[in-house]
Amino acid sequence: MAGTGSRDRALRERAQAVIPGGMYGHQSVGLLPDDYPQFFEKGEGAHLWDVDGRRYLDFMCAYGPNLFGYAHPEIDAAFVRQLGQGDTLTGPTALMVQLAEALTGMVSHADWAIFCKNGTDATSMALTVARAHTKRRVVVRAKGAYHGAAPWCTPRPAGVIDTDRAHQIFYDYNDVGSLEAAVAQAGDDLACIFAAPFKHDAFVDQAEPDPAYARRARELCDERGALLVVDEVRAGFRLSRDCSWSRIGVQPDLSTWGKCVANGHPISVLLGSDKARAAAASVYVTGSFWYQAAPMAAALETLRLVRETDYLERMTALGERLRQGLAERAAAAGFGFRQTGPATMPLFLFDDDPDLRRGFCFSSEMLARGVYVHPWHNMFLCAAMTEADIDAALDAAEDAFAALKRQAGALPPVEKLAFLTAGAH
Amino acid sequence: MAGTGSRDRALRERAQAVIPGGMYGHQSVGLLPDDYPQFFEKGEGAHLWDVDGRRYLDFMCAYGPNLFGYAHPEIDAAFVRQLGQGDTLTGPTALMVQLAEALTGMVSHADWAIFCKNGTDATSMALTVARAHTKRRVVVRAKGAYHGAAPWCTPRPAGVIDTDRAHQIFYDYNDVGSLEAAVAQAGDDLACIFAAPFKHDAFVDQAEPDPAYARRARELCDERGALLVVDEVRAGFRLSRDCSWSRIGVQPDLSTWGKCVANGHPISVLLGSDKARAAAASVYVTGSFWYQAAPMAAALETLRLVRETDYLERMTALGERLRQGLAERAAAAGFGFRQTGPATMPLFLFDDDPDLRRGFCFSSEMLARGVYVHPWHNMFLCAAMTEADIDAALDAAEDAFAALKRQAGALPPVEKLAFLTAGAH
Numbered sequence: 001m002a003g004t005g006s007r008d009r010a011l012r013e014r015a016q017a018v019i020p021g022g023m024y025g026h027q028s029v030g031l032l033p034d035d036y037p038q039f040f041e042k043g044e045g046a047h048l049w050d051v052d053g054r055r056y057l058d059f060m061c062a063y064g065p066n067l068f069g070y071a072h073p074e075i076d077a078a079f080v081r082q083l084g085q086g087d088t089l090t091g092p093t094a095l096m097v098q099l100a101e102a103l104t105g106m107v108s109h110a111d112w113a114i115f116c117k118n119g120t121d122a123t124s125m126a127l128t129v130a131r132a133h134t135k136r137r138v139v140v141r142a143k144g145a146y147h148g149a150a151p152w153c154t155p156r157p158a159g160v161i162d163t164d165r166a167h168q169i170f171y172d173y174n175d176v177g178s179l180e181a182a183v184a185q186a187g188d189d190l191a192c193i194f195a196a197p198f199k200h201d202a203f204v205d206q207a208e209p210d211p212a213y214a215r216r217a218r219e220l221c222d223e224r225g226a227l228l229v230v231d232e233v234r235a236g237f238r239l240s241r242d243c244s245w246s247r248i249g250v251q252p253d254l255s256t257w258g259k260c261v262a263n264g265h266p267i268s269v270l271l272g273s274d275k276a277r278a279a280a281a282s283v284y285v286t287g288s289f290w291y292q293a294a295p296m297a298a299a300l301e302t303l304r305l306v307r308e309t310d311y312l313e314r315m316t317a318l319g320e321r322l323r324q325g326l327a328e329r330a331a332a333a334g335f336g337f338r339q340t341g342p343a344t345m346p347l348f349l350f351d352d353d354p355d356l357r358r359g360f361c362f363s364s365e366m367l368a369r370g371v372y373v374h375p376w377h378n379m380f381l382c383a384a385m386t387e388a389d390i391d392a393a394l395d396a397a398e399d400a401f402a403a404l405k406r407q408a409g410a411l412p413p414v415e416k417l418a419f420l421t422a423g424a425h
Numbered sequence: 426m427a428g429t430g431s432r433d434r435a436l437r438e439r440a441q442a443v444i445p446g447g448m449y450g451h452q453s454v455g456l457l458p459d460d461y462p463q464f465f466e467k468g469e470g471a472h473l474w475d476v477d478g479r480r481y482l483d484f485m486c487a488y489g490p491n492l493f494g495y496a497h498p499e500i501d502a503a504f505v506r507q508l509g510q511g512d513t514l515t516g517p518t519a520l521m522v523q524l525a526e527a528l529t530g531m532v533s534h535a536d537w538a539i540f541c542k543n544g545t546d547a548t549s550m551a552l553t554v555a556r557a558h559t560k561r562r563v564v565v566r567a568k569g570a571y572h573g574a575a576p577w578c579t580p581r582p583a584g585v586i587d588t589d590r591a592h593q594i595f596y597d598y599n600d601v602g603s604l605e606a607a608v609a610q611a612g613d614d615l616a617c618i619f620a621a622p623f624k625h626d627a628f629v630d631q632a633e634p635d636p637a638y639a640r641r642a643r644e645l646c647d648e649r650g651a652l653l654v655v656d657e658v659r660a661g662f663r664l665s666r667d668c669s670w671s672r673i674g675v676q677p678d679l680s681t682w683g684k685c686v687a688n689g690h691p692i693s694v695l696l697g698s699d700k701a702r703a704a705a706a707s708v709y710v711t712g713s714f715w716y717q718a719a720p721m722a723a724a725l726e727t728l729r730l731v732r733e734t735d736y737l738e739r740m741t742a743l744g745e746r747l748r749q750g751l752a753e754r755a756a757a758a759g760f761g762f763r764q765t766g767p768a769t770m771p772l773f774l775f776d777d778d779p780d781l782r783r784g785f786c787f788s789s790e791m792l793a794r795g796v797y798v799h800p801w802h803n804m805f806l807c808a809a810m811t812e813a814d815i816d817a818a819l820d821a822a823e824d825a826f827a828a829l830k831r832q833a834g835a836l837p838p839v840e841k842l843a844f845l846t847a848g849a850h
Binding site: 007011014015017018019020021023024025026027029037038039040041042043048049051058060061062063064065066070071076079080083084085086087088089090091092093094096097100101104111112113114117118119120121124127128129130131132133137149150151154155156158159160161162163164166167233258259264265266268272277278279280281282283284285286287288289290291292372 | 448549558711
């Protein structure tokens, strides 16, 4: 933790005592460079402050939820107004109906909504609804794709048992042949096909969806009477104001949403078409806080901004400005630097960098210059970013590439990522 | 919906279009009397207002979360302060460490904490941690006990498949012989025993835990190297300021918390002892909003009130006042009226009432008099209630028993609860 400040170090020591391993889940910095801070103090707009007072332009956006800026005045005001009126009550408020109407009005395939808290709630419910609808068991899903952290899908299988993962068959994203083979293997037991809006796996290049693959997934579901699930939890409203596969003309039966639906307030959603309505009504799903009104008020305000502002066009333009600027600077410095995925959710990987030592060095150099980037997970732009922010990030990158160039020949191995290369030799 | 007002009726119609079945989960009024409102407008202290402006003394307390009163000034102020500072960020704040320290300082068996959103997150994680710790599969749990709504435990199995429920063996709560038989059947594959703090199943009398049963559960886990899990999600801090089995001298390895930890703000917790720490650090669990700071600020303030006020003694005294007053009034009216479970979480059932027609009639008569009670689920007192509230409820009950007496001979069957008696003849 060489570079981290003293408050962060002190908190990590205290956390070691009362949190298993010191931190858990996707916000653990266990697999990030040692100088990345674990604990934060404040968020405002596109910026974050760590507990040692250092300010960052934040390209992680809370791993997605921050779409319009941290502590957004209108969204948080809507939340706080509703909090004073009624939040977690003995039943829902009218906001639940209004929010379901708003979402089904925006997302083409959707006729109904079920609200929950975690993205994993929505994906797990999608699977249960598909099984109820088809009376079949098998889910066909892409190898390496993240659909949550329940035992059926968590990426690290400690504590997961054989039966938790039963009735799953995997395909390679964008590979029609492998999708067809998986579906054939499922035979007459196919309940659903899961797909991410684009390939956004960790540690590898991202990929846009091939329309032929998306269309074939739709056809196979129709031929087999199975349901197509598009998991928008990570990408929702950063590609489209609708389900993102609308852009390639493919409508799922179910889509799962979370993260940015209420700009950081906790709510996730399963949306479905009429075909799956009876099955959705038959499953028993619930949670202590699923009927909470204040996050629904925040979601209604967030969706209003999604519909009524040019946030998506601005964010996309900023992402393209970033991409082009980085490409120029990487090339000038002589690095093979791959930027993949949509402009609003980029991933950076260096060529010839199997254990990410270049990525780690570059990320640390960016961090030292006040720009928080991620060396192996897709990043997120937000609508609170400005051209000046992007230009500041590009200035930082120019210096970071130069610093990397000075160190590139002598970078130490990244021991915490040794698993990436362990099978390679 | 004879008794419901016009705004409620209109919202139900709109909900039918955009929410499967019109509503889902435990806050659906589908299995409540027809005059119960589905939608609420406001909560304040111990009272609720429905969307038609009717005010109720609320004995459901949001099904648990409302411990200190709706819209509690200090708790919500702590939340809002933190919201302005930073809530869902790219990493946690210092509050996560503080909250883990506060909980492990209060709950005797606990050495560490993992925070999540749903009660089901905590119970499912407990199972995963137990399986990781033991490298075994079987969970032994009480028949009819509610531990959440994931496929492994949801009470209504639509969409649930065979493998979701594999490796589970059931016992009868408080029955040492049946517990021993279940453990014997698990053989060398026992991962954990789950227990509720007391028997709080729906539709049947509640029961306090028999200390002999609790001690035997502990012994069996120790003999077999399995983990004991006490599921405090529903009962936490309404029986004790510690894990509730501390009162009978039994410490679990894991305990699950939710509902009232932040007085309605969304947070749940898995607490564990050192024995399970390595296993807990090995599992991959996470959620988009699990690191949210504002609910942690609310939780810290809630726990301060738990520690520093006499809320528990006051709430218990109010519950006893209610119980005694109802017993007197029921007896005077000539009804066999069973009040079971702890005074702070009562359940009412009438004798000779297999399809709950008396319970439905009594509940409706209470509702008409401004008191929201539940005919088949345990209720919850909160610390915002006063002796005057309880006395008002008792006055309502005197009238409600009289009204029930007038109607008792001619009550219609409760068709929506026909399943309760379908197997009885």
